[in-house]
Amino acid sequence: MKKISLIFALVFAFYFNPGFSQSKDPVVENIVKEATENSQLEKLAHELMDVIGPRLVGSPQMQQAHEWAVGKYKGWNITAKNEKWGEWRGWERGVSHIDMVAPRVKSLEGMQLAWSPGTAGKTVTADVIILADVADSVAFQKWLPSVKGKFVMISMNQPTGRPDYNWQEFATKESFEKMKKERDAQTEAWTNRLKKTGYTTRTLPLALEKAGAAGVVMSYWSKGFGANKIFGAYTKTVPTVDISLEDYGLLYRLSESGHTPKISVRADAKETGVSQTFNTIGEIKGTEKPNEYVILSAHFDSWDGGSGATDNGTGTIVMMEAMRILKKVYPNPKRTILVGHWGSEEQGLNGSRAFVEDHPEIIQNIQAVFNQDNGTGRVVNLSGQGFLNSYEYLSRWLTKVPDTIKTPIESKFPGAPGAGGSDFASFVAAGAPAFSLSSLNWSYGSYTWHTNRDTYDKIVFDDVRSNAILAAIMAYQASEDPAKTSREKSILPVNAKGEPGAWPVQRKPTRRGGLD
Incomplete structure (x- = not known):
């Protein structure tokens, strides 16, 4: 190995020497x-x-x-x-239009995921609820019928929409460390919430769909201002939409505080064989x-x-x-x-x-x-x-x-x-x-x-x-x-x-x- 390294060093020096x-x-x-x-x-x-x-x-x-x-x-x-x-x-993507219609009106930034079923040319309007935090999979099965006719939020609500580099530049060290600690705890808690349903991120949307949910709402933040990752849907008959961190957080907080947000979704998509x-x-x-x-x-x-x-x-x-x-x-x-x-x-x-x-x-x-x-x-x-x-x-x-x-x-x-x-x-x-x-x-x-x-x-x-x-x-x-x-x-x-x-x-x- 020493001989090979020496040969490489000589060759590299010969070819990359500025004086060559x-x-x-x-x-x-x-x-x-x-x-x-x-x-x-x-x-x-x-x-x-x-x-x-x-x-x-x-x-x-x-x-x-x-x-x-x-x-x-x-x-x-x-x-x-x-x-x-x-x-x-x-599959061919069409228009995605998502609006909050209660408790106030606001057009939301979001889109359906790739291969998501559409809404058959109609606008679907329904309440938004958060995935339940249950004791175990048995309790989740008892809760599951309550999703019927509702849009279900399945992503964690991010505690901050500011990327870490922005915190690093402007926050105090103590404030930054506190935020990260709280975020880690929240992430672990959400992971456990998903685990206790008895489903994975791949199978959960199908279970919600089967239980009669109007659609699945998620937010896959990419840790940068305004950036979300957009991948593929797992649902077969109801739409799966991704909403920006800012608007997802709005819906989440309203739902959590009992103000029951309602959204209307028009998602055009065409299966092309x-x-x-x-x-x-x-x-x-x-x-x-x-x-x-x-x-x-x-x-x-x-x-x-x-x-x-x-x-x-x-x-x-x-x-x-x-x-x-x-x-x-x-x-x-x-x-x-x-x-x-x-x-x-x-x-x-x-x-x-x-x-x-x-x-x-x-x-x-x-x-x-x-x-x-x-x-x-x-x-x-x-x-x-x-x-x-x-x-x-x-x-x-x-x-x-x-x-x-x-x-x-x-x-x-x-x-x-x-x-x-x-x-x-x-x-x-x-x-x-x-x-x-x-x-x-x-x-x-x-x-x-x-x-x-x-x-x-x-x-x-x-x-x-x-x-x-x-x-x-x-x-x-x-x-x-x-x-x-x-x-x-x-x-x-x-x-x-x-x-x-x-x-x-x-x-x-x-x-x-x-x-x-």
């Missing part, structure tokens, strides 16, 4: 020039996020996005197709080694609380822009350059897992995969994903990247193989060298990851432009490299149980989502 003479490469210069002087990123973002919108698997917008991407690639003279890999429950699911694949054919592949990777689908801008619209337009630029300035690559826009990543990397399973002839001949999927920020991390010799070729390719883009990138070699998180893991599990171009945070986890605030205005185009340049140069370098990349795996450290570390197992995709 780096000869100019006209292709790299043209990549940077095209990206900065003729960027298509803003136009792509507008068309994808504003015009098409969110891309929930099984929705008409997802299919529209696939067709749009193929059209874009063909307009750039890049071969592209939509490749079917499965089927999904088809069985929907086909696709990956969009673009190709620039290699001239010398057409059966070896460099893959630019980003998932295409999103949740639909916002418009899927930073998860993963930004990764999508990075790879589209990189392909556009490569076709223009490097139209005859040595190896074939593919781009994969994967479907149903959000439900378990299904599109990329299907591609890996369906194309062993490509997987065994992959030179490198570059995946981008964690927000709008410029790339600041690159791990070797457990491939023992990854430092040698990745470091070499990075020498061609402009210093302003390269310098902030922290690398970890050989690193550990990713078992999930995004689509690069599908390839890593199959033994193919695949790498995540991991981005600067930009408050991603709180404000845009799966939230109602993941919209066009959160995109930082300067950072996205840097990532497109990085992706294009890395793809160019991987294509040009005379050597095929090594797939030798590092010996993984023992796990917490003292067992030898194991490489991630290749998993099968779900090919019939929500249909069985």
Whole structure:
């Protein structure tokens, strides 16, 4: 290990020494020039996020996005197709309108969850009650009939709508610590309240529905001002709606104090039957080694609380822009350059897992995969994903990247193989060298990851432009490299149980989502 570390240190120092003479490469210069002087990123973002919108698997917008991407690639003279890999429950979101009508009138901020049943074109008006705090599951069964005809609140009422960083900046230390202690106690109490019902968060909505509830009301705060996470509904016949922390707290306090709030809900939704699911694949054919592949990777689908801008619209337009630029300035690559826009990543990397399973002839001949999927920020991390010799070729390719883009990138070699998180893991599990171009945070986890605030205005185009340049140069370098990349795996450290570390197992995709 000492010898390997020494070799790595020497290679790294040689390639990253500011004094190292780096000869100019006209292709790299043209990549940077095209990206900065003729960027298509803003136009792509507008068309994808504003015009098409969110891309929930099984929705008409997802299919529209696939067709749009193929059209874009063909307009750039890049071969592209939509490749079917499965089927999904088809669903189309309509209008969500939620109003409090008693004890006073107020329009509420909220929306139905994905795959929620609608209200059949009607407005449903009913009292709102809080999930009961009962002694045990027997007592809960006795209480359950009381939900009939009512909307039931099943989320904890947050004690503060201010994120912790806001408290940290302005509160006294004693006040901040007191709030956190009270919040922890409240969270534990609510967890116990749910546990005593005898149901889980997945099965409770169905039990309420069966008991005749008018609908389920929840609030999944994302710990940022105005941000809620919007996932999928578990009810089958009545609507499930998510309401902002502020308005949910209002309803909760009114109910708790005996003022019995009443809400009216109009939730339009349409079941569209069985929907086909696709990956969009673009190709620039290699001239010398057409059966070896460099893959630019980003998932295409999103949740639909916002418009899927930073998860993963930004990764999508990075790879589209990189392909556009490569076709223009490097139209005859040595190896074939593919781009994969994967479907149903959000439900378990299904599109990329299907591609890996369906194309062993490509997987065994992959030179490198570059995946981008964690927000709008410029790339600041690159791990070797457990491939023992990854430092040698990745470091070499990075020498061609402009210093302003390269310098902030922290690398970890050989690193550990990713078992999930995004689509690069599908390839890593199959033994193919695949790498995540991991981005600067930009408050991603709180404000845009799966939230109602993941919209066009959160995109930082300067950072996205840097990532497109990085992706294009890395793809160019991987294509040009005379050597095929090594797939030798590092010996993984023992796990917490003292067992030898194991490489991630290749998993099968779900090919019939929500249909069985």
